Amino acid sequence: MKSLQSIVNKEMKKLQDIENQLRVLEKDRKALHAKSKKITPWLILIPILYFLFSAAFLKVGPFTIISSVFLGIVSAIIYSIRVRSPFSNIIKDLKFSLIDSFIKEYHPNIKFNYAQHSRNGKSIIRSTGLIGADKYFEEDVIQGENKDVKFYISEVHLKSESNDAMVTVFKGILFKINLPNRNFPKTIIQSRPGLLNKIFRSFEKNEKYDFWYDTNDESRFIKTLGPLFPFLKHLIERQDVIRLKAEGNEIILMLETHMRFLDEPKPKLSRTFFEKEFANRLGQQLNSLLFIVESFANNLGQTEIEERLELKAFEYLKAD
Numbered sequence: 476m477k478s479l480q481s482i483v484n485k486e487m488k489k490l491q492d493i494e495n496q497l498r499v500l501e502k503d504r505k506a507l508h509a510k511s512k513k514i515t516p517w518l519i520l521i522p523i524l525y526f527l528f529s530a531a532f533l534k535v536g537p538f539t540i541i542s543s544v545f546l547g548i549v550s551a552i553i554y555s556i557r558v559r560s561p562f563s564n565i566i567k568d569l570k571f572s573l574i575d576s577f578i579k580e581y582h583p584n585i586k587f588n589y590a591q592h593s594r595n596g597k598s599i600i601r602s603t604g605l606i607g608a609d610k611y612f613e614e615d616v617i618q619g620e621n622k623d624v625k626f627y628i629s630e631v632h633l634k635s636e637s638n639d640a641m642v643t644v645f646k647g648i649l650f651k652i653n654l655p656n657r658n659f660p661k662t663i664i665q666s667r668p669g670l671l672n673k674i675f676r677s678f679e680k681n682e683k684y685d686f687w688y689d690t691n692d693e694s695r696f697i698k699t700l701g702p703l704f705p706f707l708k709h710l711i712e713r714q715d716v717i718r719l720k721a722e723g724n725e726i727i728l729m730l731e732t733h734m735r736f737l738d739e740p741k742p743k744l745s746r747t748f749f750e751k752e753f754a755n756r757l758g759q760q761l762n763s764l765l766f767i768v769e770s771f772a773n774n775l776g777q778t779e780i781e782e783r784l785e786l787k788a789f790e791y792l793k794a795d
Contacts, residue, residue: 493576500569501748507565508744511558518550558744566742567591570757574617574737577758582765587619596631596649603720603727605663608633608644615737617764624772627651628764630736631729647716648736648764650728652771659699659721660692666711666718684708686717706770726771736760 526543529535571589578585596613600606616629633645668678668687678687684704690696700721710717716731735741739756742748 493572496572497569497748500565500572503565504562504744504748507558507561511744514557515554518554522546522550562744563591569742569748570615570737573754573757574761577761581758581762582621585619585621585765587617590616590618592616593629595627596629599627599649599651599727600631600633600729603718603729605665605718605720605727605729606633606645607635609636610634610641613649621768621772623655624768625653626768628768630734645729645731646733647729647731648734650726650730650764650767652726652728652768654724654726654772657699657724658695659723659726660690660695661722662688662690662696662700662720664688664700664707664717664719664721667716685711703771710767728767728771730767734760736764 522543525546526539529539529543533539567589570591574587574589578587591614593613593616594611595616597611600608600611610633612632612634613629616627618627620626627650629649631645631647631649632643634641635644636642663676663678664686665678665688666686668676676689678689680687681704684707686707688696707717707719710730714730714732718729718731720727737757737760739760740746740750740753742753
């Protein structure tokens with residue numbers, strides 16, 4: 476009985492700790508929201524009033540227009556310094572607190588670091604040759620280790636210039652997974668390669684698992700990556716577009732999705748942090764993405780994938 480009580484006390488302490496962290500962040504949010512409501516109207520009005528005053532009493536010329544624009548820029552800078560940047564830091568602390576709490580509860584073997592932004596994704600993607608882009612945007616980076624498996628997960632948005640306009644060429648989740656004691660041949664796998672890729676990469680179609688591949692060692696490709704084929708089919712059926720490069724002990728996966736990683740719903744200055752939807756969605760997303768890492772690490776088969784997904788969903792709903 477004493478043992479049961481100690482377990483209950485431990486769980487209650489966990490809940491109390493995360494609640495205390497949220498209360499501190501909620502207090503900071505409310506204070507910043509109050510500040511925003513005070514200064515924002517003035518930051519908007521001052522450039523407008525200056526222009527109207529100049530138009531009414533002075534001759535409107537280039538100087539007046541430039542001055543009004545300058546005041547608008549200054550107002551935007553002040554808002555960024557006084558409101559947007561502090562709120563970004565609060566959100567960073569909020570996400571870290573929730574991620575830390577969730578991982579300790581459901582994935583206690585994982586050690587991780589979280590960053591709002593990073594530039595590592597650009598070099599990772601370029602090294603694969605999977606896709607080209609002119610602009611790389613990356614946010615919400617989780618870098619971690621589960622026993623001897625190292626992983627890197629982030630949300631990336633790639634754009635290329637086309638006819639003097641920037642167009643999105645990829646938006647989704649980037650994975651980099653290092654698996655010890657593996658030795659994959661240099662391999663590219665895509666679910667929907669373009670015509671040029673099919674021609675110049677000598678792609679072949681795997682009809683059973685519905686993907687195209689190019690490898691420099693067919694037999695080793697089947698031996699080392701074959702156990703992952705059911706999981707790749709599982710991803711393709713649910714996400715449609717995947718790009719993967721494997722070489723040595725490393726797998727890099729680009730999963731095209733409209734998921735807003737760690738931002739569903741997007742946190743707002745006017746919205747309380749105690750809304751359950753945000754924490755629930757964050758937990759569901761983390762569960763899904765960490766499951767992908769686990770599946771590559773453990774060569775899960777199709778039946779096991781489905782069973783474990785159902786179990787994880789049940790565990791999470793039960794905890795909720």
